Amino acid sequence: MDGRGPRARSARRRHGSGVARASPGQGTGRQEPHRPCGALIEPDLGxxxxxxxxxxxxxxxxxxxxxxxxxxxxxxxxxxxxxxxxxxxxxxxxxxxxxxxxxxxxxxxxxxxxxxxxxxxxxxxxxxxxxxxxxxxxxxxxxxxxHRFAHRDLDLYGVTGTNGKTSTTLLLGAGLAAAGDSVATMTGIGLAGPRGAEESARTTPEAATVHRTLRRFRDEGATAVALEVSSHAVTEHRVDGLRFAVMGFLNLTQDHWITTETWTVTSPRRPNCSRRTDRHALWSTSAIRTAKSWLDASIFPVGRGPRPIAMPMFAARTSSAPTSERP
Structure with a gap:
């Protein structure tokens, strides 16, 4: 979407978590080694x-x-x-x-x-x-x-919102692959690179895992990565240090109103995903009013034919600089 087609690019080539929990051995005089929610993948060979x-x-x-x-x-x-x-x-x-x-x-x-x-x-x-x-x-x-800013060698496409993130991220990955990119995906059901997939216990892993995995994807030959980004991933700084080429916002429904009790989790006053993207943010038509209130940007329709209703998605060009779901 930035004018660089996949064919115009050359192929570019571990816990003390803040969600620390009492170990099962507590109260028995011993502690099991600490592990937060989420499994970390083993480094692969590049x-x-x-x-x-x-x-x-x-x-x-x-x-x-x-x-x-x-x-x-x-x-x-x-x-x-x-x-x-x-x-x-x-x-x-x-x-x-x-x-x-x-x-x-x-x-x-x-x-x-x-x-x-x-x-x-x-x-x-x-x-x-x-x-x-x-x-x-x-x-x-x-x-x-x-990891020597390995993510800069990749086009990062983020998908956030309350519902539909995993499906949309996987569909996006398939579309990028069909367009000629070597694609990796990072979702709540797996971290899938050119050399195979690993399970993921979280929608978005912790930052150490995110950056190590992106390095692995890059070393395996990926040129584009579709990432499922949760609201907790942003508020807990799991995607800090990344810049997205495109960020898609699907919706904001009552699951998050109940969880956050406020809209500030995705307010422009917070470092939300729309301010971590270099070029575009995609917004569903149901969220256009929200998008207009958040972005100091021009919003224009993207779709098939003269009426965008055929593809109810809008795009907003963002101008702000750098770094929202289910845990």
């Missing part, structure tokens, strides 16, 4: 057998990029994980505060599995730590840098 994690970045560079005090000893970070049980050697352990537990409660396991540093709101006792007041807000930015 082209030529090269790990999709890549060569990484110096910890001091990450510290400077987010305004954290550089640790006394810098190490090289090659990946990131917010699950202590899925940490791989070289990972940054993202240790977030939760309602019942804190990611740093599981720092020993993370270190034993190969974590070389941590990102948290307080210092780890066993790992050099990037300490920031609200680490969740920084995860996307940090992971994007660790």
């Amino acid at each position: 082209r030529g057998g090269t790990s999709s994690i890549g060569v990484g970045v110096e910890l001091n560079e990450l510290a400077l990029s987010i305004g954290a005090a550089p640790p006394i000893r810098s190490v090289r970070v090659t990946g990131a994980s917010d699950d202590s049980r899925t940490v791989r050697p070289g990972d940054l352990y993202v240790a977030l505060p939760g309602r019942r537990a804190h990611g740093l409660d599981f720092e020993l396991e993370a270190k034993a599995r190969g974590a070389v540093a941590a990102l948290s709101d307080r210092a780890s006792t066993v790992l050099p730590t990037l300490v920031v007041p609200n680490p969740r807000r920084r995860v996307g930015e940090v992971c994007a840098r660790i």
Whole structure:
């Protein structure tokens, strides 16, 4: 939609979650290793057998990029994980505060599995730590840098709204593939790249998983990715650090009125998806009044024939700069 057709482009080529929960072993004198909602996929091998994690970045560079005090000893970070049980050697352990537990409660396991540093709101006792007041807000930015901004080599198409996100995302992926793109999809039922699919336990994974998976997709040869984006994904910063080529908004129904008790979750005063897109936002006709109230933009119909009713979808060109469902 930006004038670049797929044929005009060359093929471009791990937990301390904020949803931390009490482990099953609590109250029995022991704790199971921490894992938040959502399964993390294992890194695949990219082209030529090269790990999709890549060569990484110096910890001091990450510290400077987010305004954290550089640790006394810098190490090289090659990946990131917010699950202590899925940490791989070289990972940054993202240790977030939760309602019942804190990611740093599981720092020993993370270190034993190969974590070389941590990102948290307080210092780890066993790992050099990037300490920031609200680490969740920084995860996307940090992971994007660790993976050398691999998402920039991909055209990202987001789909959000209350109902119909998964189906629309999969249909969108099929359409992009038919147009000639090498397509990957990220939905609540799976993370599917050119080399196969993995299960997903969330509509939109945590930021560490999102960025690692996009890196894997890129290494596998994908040129476009269709992503299902939940409202929680935005408010919990799971898609921070990404820029969408196109964002589609389907609807806003009572499920979200009840959940949020307010429309502010998708208000333009919040960093919603419509302000994280480079070129276009698509709006269903049922949401046109909402779109007009949110966007300082021209809204025009997209459809077949003289009447857009044949394809009840509108497009709005957005001009605002950078980074809404079911959990």
